[in-house]
Amino acid sequence: MKPTLGEKWFYAVNYALLTLAALTCLLPLVNLxxxxxxxxxxxxxxxxxxxxxxxxxxxxxILMEGSSIGKAFLNSIELTVVGVALxxxxxxxxxxxxxxxxxxxxxxxxxxxxFTMLFTGGxxxxxxxxxxxxxxxxxxxxxxxxxxxxxxxMIMKSHFESMPxxxxxxxxIDGAGExxxxxxxxxxxxxxxxxxxxxxxxxxxxxxxxxxxxxINDTDKYNLAVLVQNMIRSQSLMQSxxxxxxxDTVNIAAEGVKAAGIVVMIVPVxxxxxxxxxxFVKGAMIGAVKG
Numbered sequence: 001m002k003p004t005l006g007e008k009w010f011y012a013v014n015y016a017l018l019t020l021a022a023l024t025c026l027l028p029l030v031n032l033x034x035x036x037x038x039x040x041x042x043x044x045x046x047x048x049x050x051x052x053x054x055x056x057x058x059x060x061x062i063l064m065e066g067s068s069i070g071k072a073f074l075n076s077i078e079l080t081v082v083g084v085a086l087x088x089x090x091x092x093x094x095x096x097x098x099x100x101x102x103x104x105x106x107x108x109x110x111x112x113x114x115f116t117m118l119f120t121g122g123x124x125x126x127x128x129x130x131x132x133x134x135x136x137x138x139x140x141x142x143x144x145x146x147x148x149x150x151x152x153x154m155i156m157k158s159h160f161e162s163m164p165x166x167x168x169x170x171x172x173i174d175g176a177g178e179x180x181x182x183x184x185x186x187x188x189x190x191x192x193x194x195x196x197x198x199x200x201x202x203x204x205x206x207x208x209x210x211x212x213x214x215x216i217n218d219t220d221k222y223n224l225a226v227l228v229q230n231m232i233r234s235q236s237l238m239q240s241x242x243x244x245x246x247x248d249t250v251n252i253a254a255e256g257v258k259a260a261g262i263v264v265m266i267v268p269v270x271x272x273x274x275x276x277x278x279x280f281v282k283g284a285m286i287g288a289v290k291g
Contacts, residue, residue: 029266036060036260040253059256060264069264071220072227076206076265079223083143083205084198090147091156091197096182098153099160110157113150123214130215141215142208152197159193160186195276206269228261 003011030050035043039054047053063069097103098110121129126145135141163186171181187194209225216222222230234254 029263029270032259032262032266036256036263038256040256043253043255059260063257063260063264067227067231067261068220068222069224069227069261072222072224073264075221076223076225079139079142079208079212080202080205082139083146084201086143087147087149087152087201088194088198091149091153092182092187094148095153095156096160096186099157113153117150127214136215137217137221138215139221142205142211145211146204149201152200155197156190156193159190163189199273199276202272203269224261224265228258228265231261232258 027050031048034048034050034052036059037052037055037057038048039056042048042053094113098106100106120126130136130141130145133140133144135144167185168181171185176185206223207225208223209229212223212226216226
């Protein structure tokens with residue numbers, strides 16, 4: 001069917017607004033990358049916009065050699081990979097039984113979990129609970145309180161409820177047990193949902209800041225978010241960097257090093273998101289009304 005003139009204008013306005021929204025997200029990142037690759041005079045004079053001036057990669061070299069960003073990067077990977085694996089496992093263990101109509105405690109448990117989305121214990125009680133378990137200054141303090149996100153659990157539960165019951169009945173007839181059905185049939189059919197939920201958890205752990213600041217006392221265990229924030233707030237960044245010679249800081253501005261740190265923190269998410277995008281689009285439609 002040929003679109004009318006009104007529909008063409010509607011699509012044109014939509015595309016224009018979406019393009020503008022995309023640029024408002026993209027251009028600041030491009031500017032940060034340009035600042036991180038520019039010389040100190042260009043940065044100080046404000047000549048850097050979307051293209052590097054006096055192109056140099058010294059900011060990244062100084063960042064790698066003079067700070068603990070390499071260790072923080074590995075800490076972020078450990079925090080994210082282990083956290084996502086644990087969260088997916090425990091979210092699955094919560095969502096699967098609650099998706100079964102035969103489970104007699106299904107409704108009260110679901111309501112109890114939803115209640116925690118509205119009211120939480122608060123920061124101080126949570127800290128006292130974590131401390132009583134002896135988890136202070138360990139990543140367990142970051143993983144344990146957030147093992148199951150109720151929102152993500154509801155997404156997973158909704159997906160399991162949408163699966164045909166005949167699929168499970170056929171598996172039972174073929175002799176499949178509960179775990180065989182889950183690992184060999186249910187989860188392979190749930191990859192879009194798992195990718196979506198995993199992406200939610202992954203971004204949350206990669207950008208973890210407040211919890212790390214509260215529970216982690218050892219600076220060697222800081223992740224990228226905390227380290228980069230400390231760099232941004234530092235008024236004497238260049239003096240605080242280690243193992244640097246005076247000639248290393250020539251033609252390099254502190255703002256360039258800070259921008260390089262932000263770019264290092266952002267790039268992994270920018271790389272991973274397009275890989276999971278096709279699954280994310282499918283998973284985001286879970287529970288939608290189909291006409």
